[in-house]
Amino acid sequence: MQPLEYILAGMQAVIFGPAAFELLGVPIPLTLVMVFAGVVTGILVGATPGLAGPMAMAISLPILISFFGYNVEALLPVLGFLIGIMKGATLGGAVPAILFNTPGTPDAYMTTLDGYPLTQRGQSRKALKVAHLSSVSGDTFSDIALFVCAPFVALMVERHLDFPEKTALLILSLSFIAAVIGGSPGKGLISVALGLIAVFIGGGEDFYPRLSLGTDALAGGFSIMTAILGVLIVGAVLKEYEDLWHRSNLSGARERIVDHGDQRLTRAEVLRIAPYIGQSSLVGTIIGALPGIGTTLAAALGYQLGRARYVRRRPEGAPAFGEGAIEGVAATEAANSSVSGSNLIPVLGLGIPGNAAAVFIILATDSIGGFTPGPSVFRFSESVVNTELVLVFGLFTAMLFANLVNWTFGGAFMRAATVMVRVPKRTLLPVVLLLTFTAVYAQEPSMESLWFTLGFGILGYLMRKVDMSPLPFVIAFVLGGSLExxxxxxxxxxxxxxYFLFSSWISIIFLAGSVVTVVLALRQKRTNSTRA
Amino acid sequence: MYRLNIYIGSGAVLFALVGLFLWVPQDTGTGLVVQVRRQVTIGDAFAPTIAFSLMAIGGALLLIEQRQHTSIKVPLAPFLHTAALVAVIAFGLLLMRHAGPGLLFVAEGFGGTDTEYRLLRETFPWKYIGYFLGGVTMIGGMASLSAGRLQARTALIAVAVTMGLIALVDVPFDDLLLPPNGDY
Known part of the structure; x- marks a missing residue:
């Protein structure tokens, strides 16, 4: 097959794949229905303070797998739903940030700085329109970067890296994630080490299951669902509940929003914010492609660069950044949304997840089977059809459709999602917990798995409590088996x-990079501490 | 004021030393490398040794980071609140596991039935008893603990939400088992 035929086959797999139902005699493709449902779910989840896209992805994944089964045909509908959530959540996160000064997701914090003052001035609908336009533009830009870059990254890796270099690359990724997440390389490394130790328990090639302390409970090891859902979801629920205990539940009583004046986004305003959207989209896309850095830094950097630009070009009489400038909302939303496409570059090109959302994409492909993200996926084989490559183009088609949904219906869903801000966290969080247990049980029907999930949840809570990010733990748990x-x-x-790791210059460079990353992060930390 | 990061760093180094010199050597089938039919391969102890070494390096780095500046204030009360929360969740899980078989045992005592739980796990109401009672306990208990008081409204919400989850998860998916039915 030629490259163009692969692209067409991927599109056909989505459009002419299994139908969900018929509408006036026309079959409606299941994957597109799932993408649509995912985007709507994502917007609702993003708009709910205390919930986040990865939470919804974590809970829905085991239930979806139970429903669709373990076959290749399940991949596109399941991945379509997960990607829909990922994209919808970044859009929904802006809603409570703009309307109620409460970021729905951590990366939406910067949106509050200008979004909420706009609401106070009676311009909330305009602020939502700016957020919608910027978010979807950033997301689309990032997807295009993914479509162009992922195959090249994969082909380069496939051509130049053998087993020693791939091992060194995994080590570099883990050290990079340990060094940059959470601001403490020491804690990052401890988090990575805990993840590796947890995944190595019960494994190995010998008849005796290692590190099992001679017990049956540990002999089978910890399943990926119990570990990840425990640390990421149960841990977050416990920590959120503790935070709730500290402060009164703000979700119940909200001030009334009154809009006045023209809420339309004029052509002149669109032209005014366009450079900010472009600049932030580029920043977010670059940051998204690096494992572990994430949307919050992208939003902060996009906002800072936007502010620097605004100082030079601020129209007379226009509010400053932080006082309700539409350029501020545009800079932040474009930056945090443009992470979502490019963070799939390391996933699809290298098989390395860079953030929590990407972890669930890898988890879905691992659980369902028939698709192993990594360089071999992009092999354009002419004689034999590479079905994984067809799936990748199917996935790209699903992403484009998700963007289309966001462009067309996203704004309306954002306005409708404002109701989610009023759901009391005190009731919502235990429901999330029960749903998490139900989802784990759907995948692994034994009460033992629920106890393990609770145990990992306590670990996740303690990690958050001592300011140690659980993300390096999760990524190390996912990559530990591949590394070994x-x-x-x-x-x-x-x-x-x-000395196999030192057998080529490339692997030596990767290993040196691992050490340099940690040392630089340590120096940065000490410099910051001294200044403080 | 707790010198928390110093404790975490020291704890990590100590745990790593225990792992490297006690747990890994005593609890793995093969060493760092193993020779099978004149071919040398990596043994099962290799990967955990690397992981514990990373833990030691992480702990040491944390100690270096904290030479000048410490640390985070950690009051005890939130821990106690979370411990109570975990106790409620654990009680909910225990109810989930044992309520159905327990009620069946009581019913047997009154001569109501002589069938074992395994045969009833897919029939109403047995398939829902554990999940319903455990779920209501978890949702109602956690919400009440957070609010600091028991309210009838909270209990009603817990009942409604748990029934909603049963309708959402069990009714449309035939193959999906609610806890604890997969254990039987």
């Missing part, structure tokens, strides 16, 4: 050379 397998294969391939 890759090291085993590299060791065998080099004929048992103990």
């Amino acid at each position: 397998n890759s090291a085993r294969q590299a060791f065998s391939a080099t004929g048992g050379d103990p």
